Amino acid sequence: MDPRKIQLPREIYTGPGVIGETGKICSELRFKGRVVVVTGPTTLKIGGEAAIESLQDEGFEVDQVTVREASMGDVKDVQDLLDTASLVLGVGGGKVIDVAKMAATLQGIHFISVPTAASHDGIASPRASIKNGEGTASLEASSPIGVIADTEIISRAPFRLLASGCADIVSNYTAIMDWKLAHRLLNERYSESAAALSLMTAKMIIRSADAIKEGLEESARLVVKSLISSGIAISIAGSSRPASGSEHKFSHALDVIAPRPALHGEQCGVGAIMMMHLHGGGWQFIRDALSKMNAPTNAYELGIDPEYIIEALTTAHTIRRERYTILGDRGLTREAAENLAKITEVI
Numbered sequence: 337m338d339p340r341k342i343q344l345p346r347e348i349y350t351g352p353g354v355i356g357e358t359g360k361i362c363s364e365l366r367f368k369g370r371v372v373v374v375t376g377p378t379t380l381k382i383g384g385e386a387a388i389e390s391l392q393d394e395g396f397e398v399d400q401v402t403v404r405e406a407s408m409g410d411v412k413d414v415q416d417l418l419d420t421a422s423l424v425l426g427v428g429g430g431k432v433i434d435v436a437k438m439a440a441t442l443q444g445i446h447f448i449s450v451p452t453a454a455s456h457d458g459i460a461s462p463r464a465s466i467k468n469g470e471g472t473a474s475l476e477a478s479s480p481i482g483v484i485a486d487t488e489i490i491s492r493a494p495f496r497l498l499a500s501g502c503a504d505i506v507s508n509y510t511a512i513m514d515w516k517l518a519h520r521l522l523n524e525r526y527s528e529s530a531a532a533l534s535l536m537t538a539k540m541i542i543r544s545a546d547a548i549k550e551g552l553e554e555s556a557r558l559v560v561k562s563l564i565s566s567g568i569a570i571s572i573a574g575s576s577r578p579a580s581g582s583e584h585k586f587s588h589a590l591d592v593i594a595p596r597p598a599l600h601g602e603q604c605g606v607g608a609i610m611m612m613h614l615h616g617g618g619w620q621f622i623r624d625a626l627s628k629m630n631a632p633t634n635a636y637e638l639g640i641d642p643e644y645i646i647e648a649l650t651t652a653h654t655i656r657r658e659r660y661t662i663l664g665d666r667g668l669t670r671e672a673a674e675n676l677a678k679i680t681e682v683i
């Protein structure tokens with residue numbers, strides 16, 4: 337990505353009921369004709385139908401497609417439908433948004449992000465995490481031209497998804513520490529402003545932990561804005577560095593190894609506890625913050641066998657090798673991984 341360029345969403349709507357204005361918003365953004373709405377199996381009913389109805393009321397011709405995973409195959413399936421489309425909308429969780437975002441990028445048309453859960457910070461980011469043969473690749477994509485975050489829908493999502501989004505933001509702490517380390521050791525390009533925004537977002541969500549309650553529209557709005565802010569830090573940096581370091585390597589490793597991975601943000605939060613200890617920082621601070629948000633803090637709460645935690649710790653350094661972190665080039669030995677997970681009470 338060109339370090340001189342910062343690509344951001346043009347319009348961001350956050351509030352109860354905004355999904356009912358999807359058609360009007362797309363018209364005001366000067367789109368017309370045929371659009372494609374990408375949803376997940378469950379999010380078609382949760383938000384897709386309302387968005388489609390609003391688009392049709394505004395005179396758009398709408399096609400809908402359902403995706404189940406965030407693989408290159410899913411991206412291609414969506415892209416094959418985009419020939420005469422002027423716009424793609426992704427209505428769902430992180431995987432749906434990433435597939436819609438990547439398909440629009442490859443097709444060279446605009447994308448609007450319509451999150452139905454506040455579970456990840458890909459809502460407004462210019463990245464797409466797409467599964468390839470070995471695992472998950474963080475691909476450069478175009479930022480959404482618009483975000484339509486209906487906080488009424490998001491507040492009704494399972495609270496676990498909201499807590500996962502909070503954990504994804506808390507994990508910015510160790511991502512920034514890894515980025516600083518790589519800047520000092522390897523003179524990697526570092527953006528003070530992106531780092532400051534990312535860290536401020538994490539500090540803010542921790543300070544607001546008591547206000548993040550199940551079923552509250554205000555809580556959904558607070559977390560959505562933080563996730564968008566984290567995605568904007570990624571835009572400013574031109575990479576996911578402000579929000580993805582060794583804790584994300586651990587999560588991506590778990591996605592490959594664990595038979596039943598937990599949610600992305602949940603895994604990154606537990607990864608941040610352990611990586612904070614590796615950085616010599618206060619892991620209890622991270623653990624207590626996650627606990628306050630009812631996000632998982634250990635293997636048991638992730639529903640993942642300790643053996644997979646240890647194995648993911650010993651292989652995490654092999655994920656995206658070019659991104660230097662506290663794991664170094666050789667990663668953790670098995671003994672060191674076991675010690676780390678025990679000291680931080682993850683296993």
Ligand SMILES: NC(=O)c1ccc[n+]([C@@H]2O[C@H](COP(=O)([O-])OP(=O)(O)OC[C@H]3O[C@@H](n4cnc5c(N)ncnc54)[C@H](O)[C@@H]3O)[C@@H](O)[C@H]2O)c1
Nearest residue numbers: 376429430431452453455456457458461463464465493600
């Ligand atoms: N591109 C980026 O910058 C970025 C950033 C963070 C995460 N990600 C990616 O996002 C994915 C994680 O996203 P996720 O945690 O949302 O997982 P996900 O996309 O698998 O969604 C989790 C589940 O929540 C359900 N869901 C969504 N909204 C709902 C609602 N309102 N009510 C009930 N169920 C609802 C979905 O149907 C799905 O079953 C990972 O693939 C991760 O790599 C990408």
Ligand SMILES: O=P(O)(O)OC[C@@H](O)CO
Nearest residue numbers: 457465474576579580584
């Ligand atoms: O680049 P990756 O590691 O997919 O990270 C993006 C996002 O998960 C940061 O919260």
Ligand SMILES: [Zn+2]
Nearest residue numbers: 457504579604
């Ligand atoms: Zn993340």
